[in-house]
Amino acid sequence: MKRWHWIALGLIAAVSFLTEFLTPHNPGHTEHWWNAIPGFYALFGFIGCVAIIVLSKWIGKLLLQRREEYYE
Amino acid sequence: MSEFLLLPPAIPMIVGGFLLPFLPKRMRSGAFLLFPLYSLLIVWTLPEGTHAIVPFLQFELVLISADKLSRLFGIIFCLTALTGGVYAYHLDDRAQQGAALIYGGSALGVTFAGDLLTLFIFWEIMAISSTYLVWAQRTVESEKSGLRYLLVHLFGGSALLAGILLHLQTSGSLAIGQLASDTAPSSMLMLVGVGLNAAIPPLHAWLSDAYPRATVTGAVFMSAFTTKSAVYLLARMFPGGEILTLLGVIMALYGVVYAVLANDIREILAYHIISQVGYMVAGVGIGTELALNGTAAHAYSHILYKSLLFMGAGAVLHTTGKSKLTELGGLARAMPLTLWLYMIGAFSISGFPFFNGFISKSMVVSAAGEAHIEWAYLLLTLASVGTFLHTGLKLPYFTWFGESRGLQPSPVPINMHIGMAVVAFFCTMYGIAPGLLYEFLPFDVAYEPYTISHLVEATQILLFTFVAFWMLRGKLAGEPLIALDTDWFYRRPAALSRRLIVTTTDRLFSFVEEKALKLAHSLAHAARNPLNLFRFSTSAPLEDYDPDKERWPLGVFVGAVLACIVIFAGLSLFR
Numbered sequence: 001m002k003r004w005h006w007i008a009l010g011l012i013a014a015v016s017f018l019t020e021f022l023t024p025h026n027p028g029h030t031e032h033w034w035n036a037i038p039g040f041y042a043l044f045g046f047i048g049c050v051a052i053i054v055l056s057k058w059i060g061k062l063l064l065q066r067r068e069e070y071y072e
Numbered sequence: 073m074s075e076f077l078l079l080p081p082a083i084p085m086i087v088g089g090f091l092l093p094f095l096p097k098r099m100r101s102g103a104f105l106l107f108p109l110y111s112l113l114i115v116w117t118l119p120e121g122t123h124a125i126v127p128f129l130q131f132e133l134v135l136i137s138a139d140k141l142s143r144l145f146g147i148i149f150c151l152t153a154l155t156g157g158v159y160a161y162h163l164d165d166r167a168q169q170g171a172a173l174i175y176g177g178s179a180l181g182v183t184f185a186g187d188l189l190t191l192f193i194f195w196e197i198m199a200i201s202s203t204y205l206v207w208a209q210r211t212v213e214s215e216k217s218g219l220r221y222l223l224v225h226l227f228g229g230s231a232l233l234a235g236i237l238l239h240l241q242t243s244g245s246l247a248i249g250q251l252a253s254d255t256a257p258s259s260m261l262m263l264v265g266v267g268l269n270a271a272i273p274p275l276h277a278w279l280s281d282a283y284p285r286a287t288v289t290g291a292v293f294m295s296a297f298t299t300k301s302a303v304y305l306l307a308r309m310f311p312g313g314e315i316l317t318l319l320g321v322i323m324a325l326y327g328v329v330y331a332v333l334a335n336d337i338r339e340i341l342a343y344h345i346i347s348q349v350g351y352m353v354a355g356v357g358i359g360t361e362l363a364l365n366g367t368a369a370h371a372y373s374h375i376l377y378k379s380l381l382f383m384g385a386g387a388v389l390h391t392t393g394k395s396k397l398t399e400l401g402g403l404a405r406a407m408p409l410t411l412w413l414y415m416i417g418a419f420s421i422s423g424f425p426f427f428n429g430f431i432s433k434s435m436v437v438s439a440a441g442e443a444h445i446e447w448a449y450l451l452l453t454l455a456s457v458g459t460f461l462h463t464g465l466k467l468p469y470f471t472w473f474g475e476s477r478g479l480q481p482s483p484v485p486i487n488m489h490i491g492m493a494v495v496a497f498f499c500t501m502y503g504i505a506p507g508l509l510y511e512f513l514p515f516d517v518a519y520e521p522y523t524i525s526h527l528v529e530a531t532q533i534l535l536f537t538f539v540a541f542w543m544l545r546g547k548l549a550g551e552p553l554i555a556l557d558t559d560w561f562y563r564r565p566a567a568l569s570r571r572l573i574v575t576t577t578d579r580l581f582s583f584v585e586e587k588a589l590k591l592a593h594s595l596a597h598a599a600r601n602p603l604n605l606f607r608f609s610t611s612a613p614l615e616d617y618d619p620d621k622e623r624w625p626l627g628v629f630v631g632a633v634l635a636c637i638v639i640f641a642g643l644s645l646f647r
Contacts, residue, residue, distance in 0.1 A: 065551070070556075
């Protein structure tokens with residue numbers, strides 16, 4: 001990841017936040033409680049991703065993972 | 073409509089599958105493409121309604137039943153057989169090429185079956201022909217895995233048949249349609265049979281077991297037909313079955329968890345089939361028109377991008393001989409075109425705007441929102457985070473980037489890239505012009521995927537998933553381990569049951585056999601020489617009866633006669 005990659009991603013993020021705050025919610029889009037939280041989907045993506053990695057690895061270590069020759 | 077085009081769509085491909093092995097090598101791959109093309113022509117022009125009704129015993133088999141839903145699935149099945157055929161053009165394996173065609177044809181047979189018996193027949197052909205695509209890899213692993221695959225599917229098939237017969241007995245009808253009751257024993261049995269093919273946990277383990285071990289080209293076909301024909305049947309028979317919403321959401325997340333743990337690239341993709349089919353199953357469970365449209369659209373999109381992803385992973389395996397993240401890395405410079413075509417599939421499955429996953433996945437998720445099933449909305453969105461994380465980030469990062477392991481891949485056959493490019497074209501085409509897909513959906517529902525809120529939602533989720541991935545990517549490197557799944561329940565006790573049923577019985581039989589032979593042996597000897605029965609020395613060799621040898625000396629008889637005379641004489645003296 002080069003510096004300009006991060007700058008580009010930052011710009012896209014900025015545009016998405018701006019769009020979110022400047023446009024009223026699409027009336028066709030059903031209202032849910034989480035739509036009241038600003039930047040909810042950014043948080044959801046970040047926390048969700050971390051949670052998936054950490055929880056899955058934890059379950060794997062705790063219960064599921066075995067050496068490759070386990071069934072032989 | 074001419075009779076020529078009123079053939080059941082399955083027929084050209086199945087007949088083609090049996091003809092193909094007899095063609096010479098230079099014609100075979102080209103001819104392979106003609107059969108799905110012919111089937112596609114039939115599917116395209118088939119008038120709605122039922123045709124080709126054949127009497128069988130006291131039943132009537134309806135070989136063709138066409139409506140919007142079956143046509144949609146039919147088109148994508150033919151299209152995938154076609155692009156898969158291009159991808160497999162370099163192949164020189166009669167049986168495998170034939171099996172792939174028969175497999176695709178039987179999936180069409182299931183799709184257009186107008187009654188449950190016809191459906192069952194094609195269902196079983198599908199199981200058997202697809203097994204060969206695993207076996208054709210010709211490794212010890214694939215041989216064992218293929219056998220497990222076959223046995224599990226035969227179990228599912230039996231459950232389906234039992235359900236069908238019970239249903240016939242109670243309702244007197246073989247028609248395929250929404251079942252009157254989801255909880256009747258016949259419905260439950262059919263759900264087990266169909267759910268097994270849809271890879272609904274805990275009946276899913278055959279998929280992640282067999283697909284990574286199938287042939288490079290076989291896995292492309294397998295990723296399309298089995299699970300999606302089952303989704304089609306679920307949509308036909310169980311729309312609005314509430315349990316399916318829950319099962320679908322569980323599936324979507326189940327695949328995500330296991331994809332974190334998987335090391336084999338095709339296993340990661342296999343677990344993401346389970347995850348993606350979860351959206352479709354949930355859509356069936358939600359059961360509104362929008363949701364069922366979403367299920368159909370997502371099945372269509374999924375077949376395209378998933379076959380593209382399997383093609384990309386297959387190209388890596390084909391050219392390097394490796395498929396484990398722990399053995400791959402740094403291939404971007406050597407195979408840039410494969411990487412980019414794969415990434416189009418990855419963008420599609422991850423739901424990037426302007427790719428076809430976005431226009432179909434969002435339908436199912438929106439349907440959950442409109443039906444006010446908020447937990448399903450959030451959990452399905454979470455699963456899409458996981459999808460991008462694995463298929464879009466982890467897999468390509470550790471395969472094409474990351475640490476180089478000095479692999480020297482052979483050049484990718486040009487036909488593989490052409491096959492991928494065609495599918496990649498469709499993935500983008502439907503993403504940019506969703507109307508091309510929407511007009512074929514079963515219900516007329518207006519749905520606009522490109523709203524500002526949808527775009528904002530997708531952008532933020534994808535962007536911040538990437539940020540989290542980049543921070544934690546060190547944790548995600550492949551590990552040379554396997555993760556236990558529900559196949560444990562039949563693979564682990566297999567040794568025990570083998571000991572119980574095979575080894576023990578074997579031993580018992582050989583024990584009895586040995587004893588019986590010994591007995592017969594000694595009886596034979598006893599018959600030849602009864603005197604041997606009185607011989608106590610076991611070391612002396614047994615001899616046949618020889619009258620000269622065994623005859624007592626004459627003196628014994630003379631002595632005995634004399635003794636008798638003496639005894640009788642003595643007795644008479646004392647009277």
